[in-house]
Amino acid sequence: MTDQTNSSTASEHRIELKQTRRSDTPFFVVMGGISSCFVLLIVLLLLADLRFASLAEFKAALFKPEIRFAFQLTILSCTAAALLSIWVATPLGYLLARYRFPGRTLVDTIVDIPIVLPPLVLGLSLLILFHQPFFGWEIEEWFRDDLGFPITYRWPAVVLAQFSVACAFAVRTMRVTFDQIDPRAEDVARTLGCTRGQAFLQIALPQAWRGMIAATTIAWARALGEFGPILVFAGATRMRTEVLSTTVFLELSIGNLDAAVAVSLLMVAMAVVVLVVLRLLGTGLTS
Amino acid sequence: MIELQNLTIRAGLFVLEGIDLQVETGCYAALMGKTGRGKTTILEAIGGLRRVESGHILIHKTDVTDWSPADREVGYVPQDLALFPTFSVKQHLEFALRLRHWSHERIESRSCELASQLGITHLLDRGIEGLSGGESQRVALGRALSFNPSVLLLDEPLSALDSATRNEMQVLLKAVTQETGVTTLHITHNQDEADALADCSFELQDGQVLQC
Numbered sequence: 001m002t003d004q005t006n007s008s009t010a011s012e013h014r015i016e017l018k019q020t021r022r023s024d025t026p027f028f029v030v031m032g033g034i035s036s037c038f039v040l041l042i043v044l045l046l047l048a049d050l051r052f053a054s055l056a057e058f059k060a061a062l063f064k065p066e067i068r069f070a071f072q073l074t075i076l077s078c079t080a081a082a083l084l085s086i087w088v089a090t091p092l093g094y095l096l097a098r099y100r101f102p103g104r105t106l107v108d109t110i111v112d113i114p115i116v117l118p119p120l121v122l123g124l125s126l127l128i129l130f131h132q133p134f135f136g137w138e139i140e141e142w143f144r145d146d147l148g149f150p151i152t153y154r155w156p157a158v159v160l161a162q163f164s165v166a167c168a169f170a171v172r173t174m175r176v177t178f179d180q181i182d183p184r185a186e187d188v189a190r191t192l193g194c195t196r197g198q199a200f201l202q203i204a205l206p207q208a209w210r211g212m213i214a215a216t217t218i219a220w221a222r223a224l225g226e227f228g229p230i231l232v233f234a235g236a237t238r239m240r241t242e243v244l245s246t247t248v249f250l251e252l253s254i255g256n257l258d259a260a261v262a263v264s265l266l267m268v269a270m271a272v273v274v275l276v277v278l279r280l281l282g283t284g285l286t287s
Numbered sequence: 288m289i290e291l292q293n294l295t296i297r298a299g300l301f302v303l304e305g306i307d308l309q310v311e312t313g314c315y316a317a318l319m320g321k322t323g324r325g326k327t328t329i330l331e332a333i334g335g336l337r338r339v340e341s342g343h344i345l346i347h348k349t350d351v352t353d354w355s356p357a358d359r360e361v362g363y364v365p366q367d368l369a370l371f372p373t374f375s376v377k378q379h380l381e382f383a384l385r386l387r388h389w390s391h392e393r394i395e396s397r398s399c400e401l402a403s404q405l406g407i408t409h410l411l412d413r414g415i416e417g418l419s420g421g422e423s424q425r426v427a428l429g430r431a432l433s434f435n436p437s438v439l440l441l442d443e444p445l446s447a448l449d450s451a452t453r454n455e456m457q458v459l460l461k462a463v464t465q466e467t468g469v470t471t472l473h474i475t476h477n478q479d480e481a482d483a484l485a486d487c488s489f490e491l492q493d494g495q496v497l498q499c
Contacts, residue, residue, distance in 0.1 A: 184369035187336050190356040191363040193386035193434065202382075206373040 046268060053261045061262035066238045067247055071266070073155065074243040078223040081162035085170040085219035086212055093174025093215075094200060098183060114168040119228025122164055126233040127152065157234035158241055162223035169222050170215040177211025178204065210281055217281075221274040224267065288312045289333060289438055289470060291496075294342035296325070296332050303328060305342075308489060308496045312347065315464055315471045317481035319499075320491030326474045327366070329491070330440050333472065334363045346438055362431030362439040362469070366446065368423050370415045370430075376402075377411040379426050383434040401429045404463060421452040425459070432467065439464065441473040445480060457483050 061067060095101075096108060114122055130140040130152050144150040151157050185207075186199040194202065227245040230236075236246040244267050251260035294306040303325045310316040320326050331337040333344055335356035344352045351359050371379060380398040389397070402408040405425040415423065424444060431439060444460070445453045461484055464471050475481050481488050488499040 182367070182369060184365055184367060185371050187331075187334075187356070188363060188365060188369045188430075189371070189382070190336070191334050191359070191361055192383040192430065193357045195355070195357060198386070203371055 049261055049265055049268070053258060053265060057258040058262040058265065061259040062266065064259065066242060067259065067263060069239050070242040070244050070247040073158065074224065077155065077158045077162055077243060078220050080159045081166050081223040082216045082220035084163045085167040086216045088167050089170035089174040089215055090212065092171050094178050094204065096175045097178035111168055111171050114165045119165070119226065120232055123161060123229030123232025126161060126164065126229060152233065153235045153237065153241060155241060158230050158243055161229035161233045162226045164229060165226055166219035166222040170219040173215035173218055174211060177208050177215070181207045214278060214281055217274055217278050221271060224270060288347050289472060290345035292343040292345065294332065294344065295340040296328055296337060297340050298328050298337065301325065301328070303494055306496055310470055310472055312470055313468045315473065315484055315486045317473050317475055317485035317488045318491060319475060319478070319481060319488060324491045326491055327442055330442050330472065330474060334361050334440055335359050360434070360436050362436035364427045364431045364441045364444050366442040368427040370423060370426060372415065374415065375411070376407060376413050376415065376426050379430045380433050382430065387434060397433065401433055405429045405459065420448050421456060424448065424456055428463070432463065432469070435467070437470060439469045439471045441471065443474050443476070446476070460484060
């Protein structure tokens with residue numbers, strides 16, 4: 001009798017549990033719904049661009065000499081800016097990750113300024129820096145007259161404008177990279193006979209190669225997308241300081257929408273290549 | 288010989304004051320004490336990895352307090368071993384020797400000798416990924432002993448090993464340190480481990496090192 005009662009109670013309890021079982025479906029519906037809105041927006045943007053430009057117009061635009069020049073300058077300037085960025089970001093990221101020194105927080109904040117500064121302001125600041133006299137001495141004048149290498153409104157200004165923003169992103173990436181590398185190995189290397197420099201070069205740096213490639217790729221991608229600082233500091237002179245981002249602006253300003261869209265699609269393709277490289281490296285853009 | 292004279296070490300808010308310790312040449316010493324009392328801090332100070340606020344560290348009667356870790360000629364095996372992820376086992380054994388510009392033949396001969404002594408000859412060409420706890424321990428020990436240091440610092444080297452591997456490593460440690468005559472300071476929580484290995488034992492208690 002008691003057994004029967006127990007069995008019946010357990011059965012009722014199971015039914016009760018089944019009736020009150022909570023489902024994960026609403027969670028996935030809400031999260032998936034919100035996430036898919038953004039993904040859909042990007043896909044629709046790309047589809048709209050693709051639908052707008054025909055293949056013939058795309059080819060015609062890309063074979064225009066000024067766009068070919070812009071493409072070449074973009075590749076060269078982005079590569080130069082990315083290489084300069086990794087050259088600076090590696091030691092700076094390492095110092096910020098490993099050492100507590102006076103003014104570290106200030107340096108950390110200063111490094112982030114180009115990330116938050118409006119691009120036009122950065123370009124304007126570069127322009128002012130190069131043309132502001134310091135006790136009768138001007139940077140631009142010195143480069144132009146003494147070194148015979150003018151910067152402003154020339155291709156070096158494009159590289160410098162791209163570098164100013166791209167480097168900040170590279171520093172962030174390298175700092176995260178070194179944060180994730182255990183400093184104990186470098187300590188042990190020092191007891192084995194390494195100087196700090198040797199420990200950095202022989203132990204830390206070989207472990208950071210993925211981060212370095214990711215930082216270079218991110219810097220390259222950031223440089224590709226720069227427009228504001230280039231427009232102000234380097235200008236948008238055809239066949240001289242024109243890069244793909246300024247081409248879109250120039251083509252739009254003369255009402256040539258087809259060419260603007262064709263160049264935009266080319267930039268999308270370049271961005272996709274960069275993102276695929278990043279994903280293959282397994283580091284992701286989140287770092 | 289390791290000698291600490293009235294040593295004060297500050298690590299953030301943690302302070303060790305008036306530490307005195309003496310380990311005779313060729314002696315295998317165990318330093319015991321509860322977690323968080325500063326045993327590792329003392330070991331790092333001897334290795335030159337932690338700045339000393341006051342007092343002196345003498346190695347074989349030479350004051351090395353202000354010397355860089357590279358100049359102290361001290362072999363160090365940290366608790367987490369800190370093997371180099373991009374190195375093969377052989378590169379671990381050869382690293383300190385290359386830094387000392389040994390000839391290729393001497394490096395080759397020393398690394399083979401060490402590998403044979405530690406029973407890792409079959410692992411020489413392997414990377415460190417996939418090594419067992421005992422194998423990793425042997426590689427870290429080999430790396431620390433490769434340049435024939437006069438002092439060996441071991442930070443809980445056996446704590447992460449299973450009992451069988453621990454016993455095996457204890458025998459190996461005893462044999463290797465006796466063979467090389469290296470002065471050893473070994474941090475451990477385990478009284479049995481200290482009894483099995485050490486010629487003398489110290490305990491860090493209330494900020495003071497007491498000989499047991």
